[in-house]
Amino acid sequence: MSDAAISTTSAVSEAEASGRVAEIFADIKSTKQIESVPNFWRTLASNQDLLESVWGEVKRWMHPESVGREPKLDAQTREMIALAVSATNGCAYCLNAHTAAAQQLGLDAETLGEVMAIASLFNRTNALADGFQVTPDVRPQ
Amino acid sequence: MSDAAISTTSAVSEAEASGRVAEIFADIKSTKQIESVPNFWRTLASNQDLLESVWGEVKRWMHPESVGREPKLDAQTREMIALAVSATNGCAYCLNAHTAAAQQLGLDAETLGEVMAIASLFNRTNALADGFQVTPDVRPQ
Amino acid sequence: MSDAAISTTSAVSEAEASGRVAEIFADIKSTKQIESVPNFWRTLASNQDLLESVWGEVKRWMHPESVGREPKLDAQTREMIALAVSATNGCAYCLNAHTAAAQQLGLDAETLGEVMAIASLFNRTNALADGFQVTPDVRPQ
Amino acid sequence: MSDAAISTTSAVSEAEASGRVAEIFADIKSTKQIESVPNFWRTLASNQDLLESVWGEVKRWMHPESVGREPKLDAQTREMIALAVSATNGCAYCLNAHTAAAQQLGLDAETLGEVMAIASLFNRTNALADGFQVTPDVRPQ
Amino acid sequence: MSDAAISTTSAVSEAEASGRVAEIFADIKSTKQIESVPNFWRTLASNQDLLESVWGEVKRWMHPESVGREPKLDAQTREMIALAVSATNGCAYCLNAHTAAAQQLGLDAETLGEVMAIASLFNRTNALADGFQVTPDVRPQ
């Protein structure tokens, strides 16, 4: 059974998933320690290669321990970057999901506010540097 | 003497700056511990209120110690957010300036690569969540 | 009677349309072979020149046969470009309308997934190329 | 003779233009009262329909007197909107061209600074409203 | 009492506001001559420095008379720039708020249509100039 209501394409329910899709759904729940597969992943499952491709990348960069990679950034910093990019692009789903993820990692409201303060400030200065076409400063090598 | 070459508007040189503009130029060099005023600030000086406004905000959020504010994020994390936003917007000036700033704070090439890896990953997932119009997951309150 | 609910400005209903607006509404329904005028066009009708301007452009590029133009791209490819741009900009109305249009042209879920896979991939590589300020490769002329 | 250097596609020189392209080139120079055809239009001429389409729209909205349309906005306000959008998108060509156009219309550096101040401020508040996913306020009808 | 429903973070209600936040809430209502504090400002109040920072900037540029600044642009023009930027970024909250603000200043539907016509036209020409990588025209100094 598919659920047309949650997106412009049909999402794959956990009940109807089989084969590689079912395996990835199980891996998502196990890696993220959650009870059900989020709408994002159920929607990507309409194309199995896409599901595999994006989940592989999210595992690699956002769950490095699950692939034995030694990260340079900690989990909170990774979520802050996710939030800064998503605020710049105005992606509602991503902002909902990653604000929740950041809160679960212990990011309090005041710190979230500082992330948004700095992300929004650079949206301002980006528009100014581009708007005036400011040439990069020459730096000593 | 103004320098028309560095932007679409005339930048104010340090030599011609006077009054409030000269004071802000001095504060920029002192706060940032640099020898000359970057092109960005010299360009904003074409409108004194704009220079004052943007410098005030950059001091508040990027140089919190200069205004006696207790930041939640450290200087490296702030620069990573600046880079993530600037990469998303493709702002050349900002990427040059803040990559240099991050490097001066000790961010090595591999860590910078991880910042860009995560920022670019969310540019991808943002396009997917928006592209499929995925509805936010319902969460227990 | 206008319908304030569907946008921040008043949309023109088919019943109240007259003159040039009524003619364009009829042309939209006839060209697109649909029964009612979509909200987008009813909203643009608040400024008759805007309605005429945008409909003229959409006819020219998306319905080339209606203006006797020989297109280089087929209808499915045109819709894929529409979807790739709209996913990049995150435009909800456009994604809803053009996903439906693509589906009516026979684009199946797996192909739509490939369009989104590629569009999202380039949102990622764009952020990387800009983020690192990579210089274009020199090419033999 | 075409000029490959100015863009990723071949631009059409004024000397090689003929037929409809030559007519549009002449109209561009006459309408804008300039001596040579800007690179933008020479590049669009690689596809004659594209040149015709975009020039028609620019005439309609930016040179309304040339098509007998009564504009609501004056020429300076139109250029300010062009600049605000181009700064938001970071379009170098457009910022160069429209800063020059605004200056020719008498927009001084301080006013240009105020345009950029306000455009950049809304790039900041847009990121904040999106970043926090603020719900629109309910308003009395 | 906080209101979690209006955003991904908790908004501060007017009843629970105290100290500096309560003062800014009062200043917002007085400066804008409105009866209640909009959701945007209540959400920013989760970080007091952010509220103070953004309100200070909005006062300076959008309510210049409240800070004794002599603006170059009138209130309608400022709102048009806000709308052009917000349409480019697709910020729902900002478009709702500033369309209402423009209407209260007397901007009629046809003029709003012309603002959107021009803002959208430059989103098109920006994509073309960038898409073809058109080089800026050389201009006589």
Added chain:
Amino acid sequence: MSDAAISTTSAVSEAEASGRVAEIFADIKSTKQIESVPNFWRTLASNQDLLESVWGEVKRWMHPESVGREPKLDAQTREMIALAVSATNGCAYCLNAHTAAAQQLGLDAETLGEVMAIASLFNRTNALADGFQVTPDVRPQ
């Protein structure tokens, strides 16, 4: 020996590459049938995981035959999507690289013009649909 000039970070030259990086460089040249490694890939090599991650994704979606995947879209259509996204984001490196790639696949100037015509048209209609906050049309299920 690294080459600092081509980006804000150090690019890895082919001569200094070793181990996994050298293998990927060889795979890039072999898969793309080119003589030297483009700047983009040499820059990503500053973080080996990033190089591996992005090259894996580009192989999967843009060179499906190299990974034994049956694509739904042909190579020209894939390049058109790459160009439409890159024009929307204004990414210079990507536009240069993928215009060249499209030309090598036989895409003539007039067809490239049609791709840009349609991509730019949707940048316009996206701004309009968002700018007026048009509600999606209700469709029969």
